[in-house]
Amino acid sequence: MEFTVNLGKRSYPILLENGSAEKLPDELKKLFPKSRFALVTNTTIAGLYRELIAGWKPALDAVVYEMPDGEEYKTIGTWNGILDFLLASKLERSSIVIALGGGVVGDVAGFAAATFLRGVGVVQVPTTLLAMVDSSVGGKTAVDHPLGKNLIGAFHQPKMVLVDNAFLATLPQREFMSGYAELFKYAFIGGREMFDFVRSNHALMEKKDPAVLLAGISRSIAVKAGVVEQDEHETGGLRALLNFGHTFAHALERYFDFKEVLHGEAVWWGMHCAISCAALNGMLTDETAELYGGMRKLMPDPRLPERPAVRRLYDMMFTDKKVTGGALRLVLPTEPGTAVVRGDVPAETVLASIEEVLG
Ligand SMILES: NC(=O)c1ccc[n+]([C@@H]2O[C@H](COP(=O)([O-])OP(=O)(O)OC[C@H]3O[C@@H](n4cnc5c(N)ncnc54)[C@H](O)[C@@H]3O)[C@@H](O)[C@H]2O)c1
Structure with a gap:
């Protein structure tokens, strides 16, 4: 291919x-x-x-x-x-x-x-x-x-x-699952077809079926390439979509001093915070919220050394280098396979989403 x-x-x-x-x-x-x-x-x-x-x-x-x-x-x-x-x-x-x-x-x-x-x-x-x-x-x-x-x-x-x-x-299994979380991410930003592909092929990909996994990798790269082609230097805002879950994830990695949580593990938690945040912010229909809830159940949550203190984790989101002008810009899902960048989510909604997923 x-x-x-x-x-x-x-x-x-x-x-x-x-x-x-x-x-x-x-x-x-x-x-x-x-x-x-x-x-x-x-x-x-x-x-x-x-x-x-x-x-x-x-x-x-x-x-x-x-x-x-x-x-x-x-x-x-x-x-x-x-x-x-x-x-x-x-x-x-x-x-x-x-x-x-x-x-x-x-x-x-x-x-x-x-x-x-x-x-x-x-x-x-x-x-x-x-x-x-x-x-x-x-x-x-x-x-x-x-x-x-x-x-x-x-x-x-x-x-x-x-x-x-x-x-x-x-590749050690933990590293594989960490990378798999990034592949999984494309289900939420890569359009309805990618969402359906990941949902229906998850079990085979997780088992490392070579042909299905290669198809998942290829589709993921195609999504990323499509975004990069339109916003190569991250100036147009589109490339930010690739950071779905990452503002939460970077804070979680920093919270644990970049030592005990792998990047993809943090992204897994971050994606579910973003989904919760969108739901609490009234951005998801009941049907989409249910579909996304089902995605969470497909894999066991990665282990964390301890439950993070919600307020401290929230404060750490502001030290992310992608925070512009002091405002949190979050990539949040709307409908299956689609996400948008939002800079207007109230602090209490973000805090509540962290509490719901990680608290
Ligand atoms: N440039 C980008 O767009 C971009 C995007 C995401 C992440 N990153 C960066 O990627 C880095 C994380 O990458 P990673 O998760 O691949 O970590 P990594 O490169 O540290 O690899 C993880 C571990 O797996 C080992 N390893 C690699 N391939 C192996 C194999 N086939 N068999 C056995 N062991 C193997 C490595 O030696 C290492 O110990 C971070 O520094 C992050 O900032 C960059």
Whole structure:
């Protein structure tokens, strides 16, 4: 399966196929016959996929950089280490960085590619479900700063994305479910057809049925690509829809110090807060509220270290970098598959929704 993200001169193909990682060298040599390649991955993935990488290396004559594993290494220090390596390897403007990993590797390797020699190409090869359905597409690259996540970065669209869901076989179950929450998110923003697809195929996707899961990943990417095509740099407001549940989720992640709750787990809770908020704000018909209530029952709620204090969590929503002019802008559902951005929800309604879902 293949489709294109249409962004004029920055358009790029997305290849989706179970087992396609084997074909990466052929695809790359076809697209970039004169380029040199630098593969950036982390130590965990390098260990798990030693044979695959050992096959790619001579086929592409690639140099390989292994960064340590973990969000705590998504830093300027790691970015600097990658740049030192690219310079020492004498890569040129025509070179291609291959980011093999989850969202952390994708973001930091993408940012290194965005800045090395004022920008070289990056090819994203996502290995987590979250990276497949979200971070590998759309061109956001970044590193974290002690003052906050993703505060230093650039928009830098990939030259190609290769999605091979065979990588998910080694992904820890908790990481899989965290990524699955992001896939689930597209049910609420991707239109009625996507809503119905997720609802009726949830059981097979959760069991990792390769064909159905790949179809879910492909549909998720198509929704994201459609939004990115219309609002590439997040200036038109449409891209905000991708943050469905995220204002609540970012506060929850911060509340637990970014340690005990995975991003997708926080998004799961955040989506249900957004649904509750819309219902309390009179935005859902009884029928839609019931349908959405049913979606919550499809998966067990992810564990939280403790019930958060509602008021403190609410206050933390205002430190999200997407809060503009002090007003909370929430992405709230309206009808199955559709959501809107609202900046006028009364504080007591937001508080009541947190209380209902998390209190
Ligand atoms: N750029 C964007 O648009 C965007 C969007 C969403 C999230 N993000 C970023 O993505 C990051 C989170 O990404 P993530 O959830 O993929 O986390 P991650 O990259 O930390 O990966 C999670 C864990 O799984 C391991 N792993 C990865 N693939 C594996 C595999 N196939 N088998 C076994 N283990 C594997 C990793 O080594 C890591 O320990 C955050 O930094 C977030 O800010 C970026």
